[in-house]
Amino acid sequence: MSTNLDTGEARARVLAEALPYMQAYENKTVVVKYGGHAMGDATLGQAFARDVALLKQSGVNPIVVHGGGPQIGRMLAQMGIESRFEGGLRVTDEETVKIVEMVLAGSINKEIVALINAEGEWAIGLCGKDGNMVFAEKAHKTVVDPDSNIERVLDLGYVGEPVEVDRTLLDLLARSEMIPVIAPVAPGRDGATYNINADTFAGAIAGALEASRLLFLTDVPGVLDKSGELIKELSVAEARGLIRDGTISGGMIPKVETCIEAIERGVEGVVILNGKTRHSVLLELLTEHGAGTLIVK
Numbered sequence: 208m209s210t211n212l213d214t215g216e217a218r219a220r221v222l223a224e225a226l227p228y229m230q231a232y233e234n235k236t237v238v239v240k241y242g243g244h245a246m247g248d249a250t251l252g253q254a255f256a257r258d259v260a261l262l263k264q265s266g267v268n269p270i271v272v273h274g275g276g277p278q279i280g281r282m283l284a285q286m287g288i289e290s291r292f293e294g295g296l297r298v299t300d301e302e303t304v305k306i307v308e309m310v311l312a313g314s315i316n317k318e319i320v321a322l323i324n325a326e327g328e329w330a331i332g333l334c335g336k337d338g339n340m341v342f343a344e345k346a347h348k349t350v351v352d353p354d355s356n357i358e359r360v361l362d363l364g365y366v367g368e369p370v371e372v373d374r375t376l377l378d379l380l381a382r383s384e385m386i387p388v389i390a391p392v393a394p395g396r397d398g399a400t401y402n403i404n405a406d407t408f409a410g411a412i413a414g415a416l417e418a419s420r421l422l423f424l425t426d427v428p429g430v431l432d433k434s435g436e437l438i439k440e441l442s443v444a445e446a447r448g449l450i451r452d453g454t455i456s457g458g459m460i461p462k463v464e465t466c467i468e469a470i471e472r473g474v475e476g477v478v479i480l481n482g483k484t485r486h487s488v489l490l491e492l493l494t495e496h497g498a499g500t501l502i503v504k
């Protein structure tokens with residue numbers, strides 16, 4: 208399938224080729240996690256919005272969950288605050304969580320909404336607070352010191368784990384013209400606001416909805432093997448093996464672990480793919496060979 212979807216004629220041709228695949232996803236929920244690294248430039252953002260709009264127009268129920276780690280980092284730097292991460296999560300104090308909410312639920316969320324609306328659709332920007340959608344609890348993470356082998360409890364401040372997802376609002380929106388665009392910020396029952404890793408948040412939403420597909424848009428083509436080649440399909444057991452033998456490392460570990468959890472909660476398949484490839488969402492869903500790594504039970 209050509210990736211040129213930017214003229215009416217090309218789009219009509221591509222859509223005709225993609226019809227059988229589209230029918231397979233009709234009325235199905237597809238959660239797309241749009242990572243901060245995948246956001247790139249204006250044309251990439253527009254291509255992403257066009258893909259999401261085309262899914263909705265084809266009868267699919269797309270839900271966007273976005274990140275924005277690099278953008279939060281830039282805003283904090285402008286304010287003279289240094290970003291600090293432990294175990295891949297941003298240490299988030301009271302001042303930082305306000306900035307995280309401002310950047311994620313404010314500027315990035317509304318930019319994505321505007322991009323999708325510019326494609327003729329109706330996007331609605333939300334976070335976990337809206338419609339009591341997600342409640343979080345303070346994350347309790349530990350790390351093992353490699354030198355002493357002693358386990359240390361991390362205090363990450365206002366970093367949360369989603370513990371309750373109420374699908375009422377999302378079910379309502381699925382029956383409407385609206386496309387939900389959700390920022391990974393949620394309240395706690397303790398009244399605090401929590402910053403949640405966007406992969407974790409997307410996994411929780413997809414799990415609660417038992418989505419057909421959960422797509423993670425990142426900055427690599429998918430899960431790569433030891434020689435750097437793309438692995439097209441992995442079972443949960445094979446993915447665990449690649450983490451154990453060190454093939455999967457760094458930020459890919461929590462991502463693949465989130466994929467495994469989502470599958471265990473009832474998501475049919477999870478795909479890790481390159482958000483920097485134009486129209487990667489449509490290429491994944493609407494072509495025979497897909498675009499990234501599909502992880503299935």
Ligand SMILES: Nc1ncnc2c1ncn2[C@@H]1O[C@H](COP(=O)(O)OP(=O)(O)O)[C@@H](O)[C@H]1O
Pocket residue numbers: 242243244245406424425426427429430431432454455456457458459460462
């Ligand atoms: N086997 C692997 N295949 C692909 N990427 C890997 C692998 N092992 C580690 N990585 C790293 O994981 C990164 C993706 O994770 P991360 O940076 O957390 O993504 P994002 O910020 O988009 O959520 C890649 O850029 C790559 O450096």
Ligand SMILES: CC(=O)N[C@@H](CCC(=O)OP(=O)(O)O)C(=O)O
Pocket residue numbers: 241242243244273274275276277279295296297307366367391402403404405406
């Ligand atoms: C707790 C935690 O680390 N939260 C993340 C939320 C944004 C995110 O996950 O964005 P990406 O998907 O672009 O990385 C953060 O503050 O950066």
